Amino acid sequence: MKISVRNLEPTKVKLTVTVDPEEFNPYLDAARKEIAKQVTIPGFRKGHVPGKIIDQRIGFAAVAGEAVNNGVPELYSKALEEKKIHPMAQPEIDVQEVPQSAKDETKLKFAATVERRPDIELPELEGMEIEVAKPQVSDEDVDRRLESLRQRFGTLVGVDRPAAKGDYANIDLVAEIDGEAVDSQEGVSYELGSNTMLDGLDEALDGLSAGEETTFEGTLEAGEHEGEKAQIKVKVNSVKAEELPELDDEFAQEASEFDTLEELKADIRKTCERDLEARQATDARDAFLARLVEGLEIPVPKGVKAEAVEQHLKGMTPDPEKATKEQKDEAEQAAEKELRDQIVLDTLAEKMAVSVSQADVTNFLASIAQQYGMDPSAFINAIVRNGQLGSAVQEVGRSKGLLAGMRAVKFVSEGETLDLSAFLGEDDAEAESVEAASAAAAVADELAQADDAAEESNDAE
Incomplete structure (x- = not known):
């Protein structure tokens, strides 16, 4: 097989692949056998028709077409592997020459144009030392946690005054377009300012006080008239304020197992300190990735980026075509960072020579299923059904590569070596990966996108 690049x-290449007859012949033979299983030719048992007879009765063109359909994807993959090209999208295949007869x-000969992962040179990790700021628990951190706990024990009390931010109003809503009611809700509890x-x-x-009403213009966000302007009539039935308990020993006894405040x-404070240790591990990861890309120019494939931007916009607005400039800029920046991170982590995984086993992927997907309260078998089947298994393998590889890379360097904080073993572990089985949550989210997003695409396809049909 001759390959020119x-x-x-x-981030884009064109491979031209010329396949020698001895490499293509097995695909032709396999095509003849497959066709023989499907046709009935007098004098021969089904599935036992000689190849020459298939060529004569069915036609070599049909045989070659079947062989090309099955052979080109495999030959393309072999060409990528031989030339060490890492695709980031599906290729555009152009079959240019095909033999017209057995003789x-x-x-x-076919050409494949594909967006690829750019080649980047990561720095050597041996001897690398990375400074990570040491987070401190402040009194304000403790007070915020305490206030959050206090609010969980708050009660709503009716008040005879106008509603203000933080109050809860029981309201009735009627939406009208051109004087006609198109939607209504009664007895809705709403927190002002939320x-x-x-x-x-x-x-x-x-x-507004209880019994009062007003009208304002708003955009409907659901239902048959989603996105349309409407006149919204709102009536206040009652107003309630949140009453919080006093912060004293009695509250401590009610809200916890402790006797005093x-x-x-x-x-x-101890809980905050434990959380900050996890935060420090995340900061270490970010500092590590920042060190890896120092001074590097990382180009992003245009087509892959365009698709990523579109997906981000779908998560930001019901109608991406009507997205604001700010939303488009935010989506573009997020897509570029996401793709550059993927490129760096894929390159790191290759540098660290990590391997991904079937058990790695199964355990990874099972852990995601648990996070989402799903049956692991059903979730894994959904991943496979939607063609997202490859994404899961990639995410596991990136996570393992990141862990291996972080174990290979030294992290310090205020002159002391930072012990991240609780998060990185001695090996992948022990690691409480600082990347696991984002990796899980990435696969879940991919699955959701696949489901959306399937729904759009069904709607189009």
Whole structure:
């Protein structure tokens, strides 16, 4: 097999592959056998028709077509492996020459144009030392946790005054378009200032008392008229304020196993310290990745980036075509960072010579299923069904490569060696990977995107 490679862009290549007859003949033979199973020819048992008879009765063109369909993907993969090209998208295949008969000496020739992972040179890890800031638990951190706990024990009490931010209003809503009611809700409990329903609702409710109503213009966010402007009538049925317990020993006894408020605060501080250790591990990961890319120019494949931007926009707005410039800029920046991180982690995994076993992938997907409260077998089957198994393998490889890379360098904080063994472990089985959550999210997003694509395809049909 002869392979020529032409670089079209830093992240795009065109491979031209010429296949010798002895390499293509096995695919022709396999095609003849497959066709023989499907046709009935007098004088021969089904599946036992000689290849020459298949060529004569069915036609060599049909045989060659079947062989090309089955052979080109495998030959393309072999060409990528031989030339050490790492694709980041599906290729555009152009079959240029195919033999026209069994005796035709014309060689199969095809071209494949594909966006690829750029070649980047990562620094040597041996002897690398990375400084990580040491986080401190402040009194404000403890107070925030304590206040959050206090709010969990709060109660709502009716008040005879106008509603204000932080209050809970029981409201009725009616949406009208051109004077006709298109939607309505009754008895909805809404927290002023939460901005979790219609735009403009917080402003409309501010200052209203029980029994009062007003009208404002808003954009409907669901239902048949989603995205349309409507006149929203809102009536306040009641106003309640949150009443919080006093921060004292009695509260500590009610909210925890401790007898005094000071003991509860001390326990909250310890919890904050443990959380900050995890945060420090995340900071170490970010510092490690930043060191890897210092001074590197990492080009991003244009087509892959465009698809990633589109996916980000779908998560930001119901109609990506109407996205604002700010949303488009945010989606583009997020897509570029995501792809550059993938490129770096894939290159690192290769540098660290990590391998991904079937058990690695199965355990990884099972852990994601548990996070989402799904049956592991059903989740893994969904991943396979939607063609996302390759993404899972990649994410596991990236996570293992990151762990191996971080174990190979030294992290220090305020002059002392930072012990991250609780997060990195001595090996992958022991590691509480600092990358596991984002890797899980990546695969879950891929699966969701595949489901969306399937739904769009079904709708189109």
